[in-house]
Amino acid sequence: MDIIRKITKANLCGRGGAAFPTAKKWKMVKEAKGEKKYVIANGSEGEPGVFKDTYIVEKYPEKLIKGVLLAMEAVGAQNAYLYLRADLYEKHKKNLREIIQEKILRQAQNDTIKITVFREDGKYLNGEETTLLNSIERKRSEPRYKPPYPTECGLWGCPTLVNNVETFYQVAQIADDNYKNQRFYSISGKVQNEGVFELEVDLTVDQVLKKTKNYPERAFFVQTGGGAHGFIYTKDECKNALLQGAGALVVHDYQEDPLEILKFWTEFFLLRNCGQCIPCREGFYRINQLLKQDEIDYELIKEILYVMADASYCGLGQFAPEGYLDFIKKILKR
Numbered sequence: 001m002d003i004i005r006k007i008t009k010a011n012l013c014g015r016g017g018a019a020f021p022t023a024k025k026w027k028m029v030k031e032a033k034g035e036k037k038y039v040i041a042n043g044s045e046g047e048p049g050v051f052k053d054t055y056i057v058e059k060y061p062e063k064l065i066k067g068v069l070l071a072m073e074a075v076g077a078q079n080a081y082l083y084l085r086a087d088l089y090e091k092h093k094k095n096l097r098e099i100i101q102e103k104i105l106r107q108a109q110n111d112t113i114k115i116t117v118f119r120e121d122g123k124y125l126n127g128e129e130t131t132l133l134n135s136i137e138r139k140r141s142e143p144r145y146k147p148p149y150p151t152e153c154g155l156w157g158c159p160t161l162v163n164n165v166e167t168f169y170q171v172a173q174i175a176d177d178n179y180k181n182q183r184f185y186s187i188s189g190k191v192q193n194e195g196v197f198e199l200e201v202d203l204t205v206d207q208v209l210k211k212t213k214n215y216p217e218r219a220f221f222v223q224t225g226g227g228a229h230g231f232i233y234t235k236d237e238c239k240n241a242l243l244q245g246a247g248a249l250v251v252h253d254y255q256e257d258p259l260e261i262l263k264f265w266t267e268f269f270l271l272r273n274c275g276q277c278i279p280c281r282e283g284f285y286r287i288n289q290l291l292k293q294d295e296i297d298y299e300l301i302k303e304i305l306y307v308m309a310d311a312s313y314c315g316l317g318q319f320a321p322e323g324y325l326d327f328i329k330k331i332l333k334r
């Protein structure tokens, strides 16, 4: 089976948030030169409001491992890691190791390959692919400069395929001819029916909320991408397609104090940024201070956010400001 060709035909994009075309990434690792190659399933799900990878590890561990084995075969890797958030690791390590043994012995029929179930060290930023590599190498949990990208120079300098847990699940669906152009949505916040739902990829926000019986009766807005990162959809904008992202919808209503939402994000990032670069580290510190003032200077907060977006070292500092600016413009109307 030429799985890369099947993935290309299915038009599968990564489900970790960046939506990079999966077949293109697999081809890059396959064609990269290296004595060894690695495959990593990223299950370091730390964003509030995103819990679909947890759901997949619990409900579909065989599919996840099948997807990893297919990737190893396709790119020519002998070693793989299931990189799991600490609580997921503790809860599922035994079951996952049993499935790996059984699949490698019976299905792959190859005792030279190895899949390690790996416990991450509890840092939020470990979900970022180069931080994840540092963490497996037991270095500080902070991002590496890109390029080179992991596809060319990843774990211990070798070509490495890093994909999200859901991406491997969807690859297994493609291999089994079960892929229906669907994805998992994590829905939370002010809703009746919080949970994980598998639905078509190209829905509007309204359609996702209605199909899952989560359309609010009160005036609302939706944060997509995660409970701390991501764009805001006002009620009117929910007629638009949901951007790919990590498939998370956090529903808010106007009974919540918007300032408390901004304070929650800021404290979240203040505690979890890695501290490697000044714009992000200082930026969240200063915003946190400004949000505690009686008269909040939103113009100054916006200036700080622009600098963070322009000058931060990794995606956290570069893209978190987008969510803040969207929120200030649409919800605080400043």
Ligand code: SF4
Pocket (backbone or CB within 6 Å): 125, 142, 143, 272, 273, 274, 275, 276, 277, 278, 280, 281, 312, 313, 314, 315, 316, 317, 318
């Ligand atoms: S942007 Fe933030 S998280 Fe990223 S390297 Fe800089 S301090 Fe660390």
